[in-house]
Amino acid sequence: MKFRPSSVPIPDPHFSLYLEKRYGSRQPGAVSFFWRLLFPVVLVLSVLLSGAGVIAGDSGSVSQLLQAAREKRLHEDRYWHILLHYKKTFSGIESQVDDPKFFVAQNGKTDPEAELAATIRLLFDPESGENEVCRFHARFHWLREMLGNDAVPSLPDRECPGIDDIEPRRVSLVFPTYNMNNPASIFGHTLLIIDTAYTSRRLSNAVNFAAYTEGYNGAMLAVKGLTGQFKGYYSVMPYYKKIAEYSDIGQRDIWEYELNLTLEELRRMIRHIRELEQIYTDYYFFTENCSQGILYLIEAARPSVHLTDRFHISAIPIDTIKAIREEGLIAGVQYRPAKATRINFLFNFLEGGEVGRVLSTVRGETEPGAILEEKIGLEEKIRILDLAGEVVQYRFINGDIERPEYRKQLVATLKARSTLGQSESDPVEKIPTPPYPEQGHDSRRLSAGVGASGGDLFYELRYRQTLTDLTDPDFINNQGAQLEIGDLRGRYYPEDDRFALRQLDIIDIVSLTPVDAYFKPISWLANTGWDRKPIGGDSDALFYKANVGAGYSARVPILGLCHLLAETEFNIGNDLDADYAFGGGAAVGTILQAGKAARIHLSARALRFFAGDSHTHYRTNVIATRRIARNHQASIDFEWENVSPEERYEVQALWSVFF
Numbered sequence: 001m002k003f004r005p006s007s008v009p010i011p012d013p014h015f016s017l018y019l020e021k022r023y024g025s026r027q028p029g030a031v032s033f034f035w036r037l038l039f040p041v042v043l044v045l046s047v048l049l050s051g052a053g054v055i056a057g058d059s060g061s062v063s064q065l066l067q068a069a070r071e072k073r074l075h076e077d078r079y080w081h082i083l084l085h086y087k088k089t090f091s092g093i094e095s096q097v098d099d100p101k102f103f104v105a106q107n108g109k110t111d112p113e114a115e116l117a118a119t120i121r122l123l124f125d126p127e128s129g130e131n132e133v134c135r136f137h138a139r140f141h142w143l144r145e146m147l148g149n150d151a152v153p154s155l156p157d158r159e160c161p162g163i164d165d166i167e168p169r170r171v172s173l174v175f176p177t178y179n180m181n182n183p184a185s186i187f188g189h190t191l192l193i194i195d196t197a198y199t200s201r202r203l204s205n206a207v208n209f210a211a212y213t214e215g216y217n218g219a220m221l222a223v224k225g226l227t228g229q230f231k232g233y234y235s236v237m238p239y240y241k242k243i244a245e246y247s248d249i250g251q252r253d254i255w256e257y258e259l260n261l262t263l264e265e266l267r268r269m270i271r272h273i274r275e276l277e278q279i280y281t282d283y284y285f286f287t288e289n290c291s292q293g294i295l296y297l298i299e300a301a302r303p304s305v306h307l308t309d310r311f312h313i314s315a316i317p318i319d320t321i322k323a324i325r326e327e328g329l330i331a332g333v334q335y336r337p338a339k340a341t342r343i344n345f346l347f348n349f350l351e352g353g354e355v356g357r358v359l360s361t362v363r364g365e366t367e368p369g370a371i372l373e374e375k376i377g378l379e380e381k382i383r384i385l386d387l388a389g390e391v392v393q394y395r396f397i398n399g400d401i402e403r404p405e406y407r408k409q410l411v412a413t414l415k416a417r418s419t420l421g422q423s424e425s426d427p428v429e430k431i432p433t434p435p436y437p438e439q440g441h442d443s444r445r446l447s448a449g450v451g452a453s454g455g456d457l458f459y460e461l462r463y464r465q466t467l468t469d470l471t472d473p474d475f476i477n478n479q480g481a482q483l484e485i486g487d488l489r490g491r492y493y494p495e496d497d498r499f500a501l502r503q504l505d506i507i508d509i510v511s512l513t514p515v516d517a518y519f520k521p522i523s524w525l526a527n528t529g530w531d532r533k534p535i536g537g538d539s540d541a542l543f544y545k546a547n548v549g550a551g552y553s554a555r556v557p558i559l560g561l562c563h564l565l566a567e568t569e570f571n572i573g574n575d576l577d578a579d580y581a582f583g584g585g586a587a588v589g590t591i592l593q594a595g596k597a598a599r600i601h602l603s604a605r606a607l608r609f610f611a612g613d614s615h616t617h618y619r620t621n622v623i624a625t626r627r628i629a630r631n632h633q634a635s636i637d638f639e640w641e642n643v644s645p646e647e648r649y650e651v652q653a654l655w656s657v658f659f
Contacts, residue, residue, distance in 0.1 A: 075113035134160035138271035168266035169195045175255040176246035180511035188317040202240040209293030211283035225285040232283030251340035260331040269301035291320040346387040361388045368416040385417040440474030441658035451652020471625035480512030505529035512553040523553040534646030536575040543573030560592040576613035583609030598626040618642040631658040
């Protein structure tokens with residue numbers, strides 16, 4: 001770091017030349033003798049006076065800067081609030097950053113003016129500021145820009161080579177798609193990659209904001225994440241590590257959105273990133289999460305955009321991408337299929353016998369070199385060995401085989417493949433790009449409908465905070481996924497002039513990932529909330545339930561995405577004997593894609609409750625949904641339900657608006 005203090009004026013060393021010109025001689029005389037006697041005194045006084053001037057000037061400069069900052073009301077400036085992550089709350093203003101090291105003033109978390117004054121004193125004090133400029137480099141640059149004309153003498157030109165020497169080229173927002181099998185990633189994730197001098201995108205810097213979960217998983221992970229008991233940190237690492245984590249291991253496709261930031265905007269972003277290193281923020285899954293943290297970095301680069309103030313209740317990754325597009329920040333989009341996507345696509349090019357050869361090779365039952373002796377065409381051999389190589393790598397990445405066996409299989413496969421030359425066509429290049437994730441409907445849904453239940457007319461109003469259900473044609477490509485949080489349904493029965501809570505799902509998750517020639521994922525569901533069923537003489541009894549299940553799904557020609565799951569369920573309600581019921585059973589169904597804009601879901605389930613209230617519950621559903629426009633859907637729902645001797649038929653039509 002360089003620090004250039006104001007220079008101290010020293011008498012001209014060639015001052016005797018001036019005397020010679022003035023008095024005509026450089027020989028010792030009265031004047032020159034007088035000057036030799038006076039010179040040491042003048043020099044000492046000059047140094048003392050000039051030094052005092054520097055000290056007084058610096059002290060006056062800091063005071064003048066504070067005065068100028070107050071007059072300009074910089075503590076209210078939006079960019080100052082962006083840099084400190086300030087947000088309006090019910091009690092005033094508070095930073096979302098919780099680490100005390102992020103603030104200079106003791107009350108800087110809640111007082112922008114006090115934090116600004118303390119920062120000015122720290123960064124522009126001649127004794128302490130030089131050591132702190134790299135710690136608060138983004139604030140230093142902004143304050144110097146805003147106050148440069150108000151300082152006497154001028155503000156110091158302090159540098160931080162470790163930050164200033166970085167030469168960014170471009171930045172992209174990265175969206176690894178949804179991971180339904182990980183509670184922390186069911187909404188997807190966002191991070192940034194910053195390209196510098198490297199030509200390979202894989203060597204770029206990945207900037208990530210994530211919770212440090214300390215080994216927690218399952219229910220405790222969800223509880224602590226919802227209540228802000230994890231600390232979130234920014235981190236910088238090579239992008240290839242994130243590709244391995246999300247695409248190769250996590251089986252998640254990756255979308256890269258290049259942002260149209262200028263070089264100066266990129267430098268502002270980098271300065272802010274450096275200020276946030278080793279700084280923690282209490283992490284909440286729905287609000288102060290990965291996406292909200294990334295939005296602050298983009299606003300720090302281009303403060304004219306409004307991103308963070310769009311999200312108050314939740315900041316879902318896909319919604320933040322939509323916000324970025326609406327602000328005109330996206331310059332281009334690139335799709336990076338996951339290794340599992342590549343493998344599945346390559347399997348589709350093989351016939352039954354070829355699939356068997358691939359599986360036999362990767363299991364070590366057949367040597368790769370034996371494929372060369374098979375009486376099949378050259379392209380078939382190339383496809384088999386190419387796919388075998390992909391699968392061997394995938395098995396090693398996921399820990400299915402040890403390194404010695406992996407090396408042995410991969411070397412043998414590559415050796416056999418090298419004898420076949422170049423393929424006429426690379427099937428991987430033909431992997432179709434699915435619809436852009438942000439082109440789907442918005443997250444929240446409001447529905448209104450009319451129907452009949454047991455002959456009684458009703459009107460129904462629904463509100464769902466987020467995000468999708470099994471009949472939604474806009475969500476995960478080629479996968480049955482349901483992720484509903486806060487699904488509230490109320491009804492009005494005009495004949496009885498009665499309002500009733502029909503259903504309230506706190507959370508309802510269904511993951512129907514189909515099995516194929518190689519992958520055999522488990523399909524599962526989990527649901528908890530309030531529901532109704534006909535029981536105990538009440539045709540519409542309200543109860544609380546917790547339901548889980550697991551099984552398999554498969555894509556069957558003509559029949560669609562079929563699934564069979566075993567389930568268990570626990571009920572609590574006043575209409576139940578002993579006020580509770582516990583049992584198990586099975587659910588079967590299929591999802592049919594009717595063109596690009598419509599889906600039909602047929603399902604049936606039977607549960608036998610044997611503890612508490614003993615009864616058998618049957619339910620059959622047929623739901624058809626059609627997308628009318630991006631944020632408008634129409635649906636028809638038919639349901640039959642039976643808890644002997646009670647039985648109920650119900651049908652309704654709904655119109656849904658997303659926002």
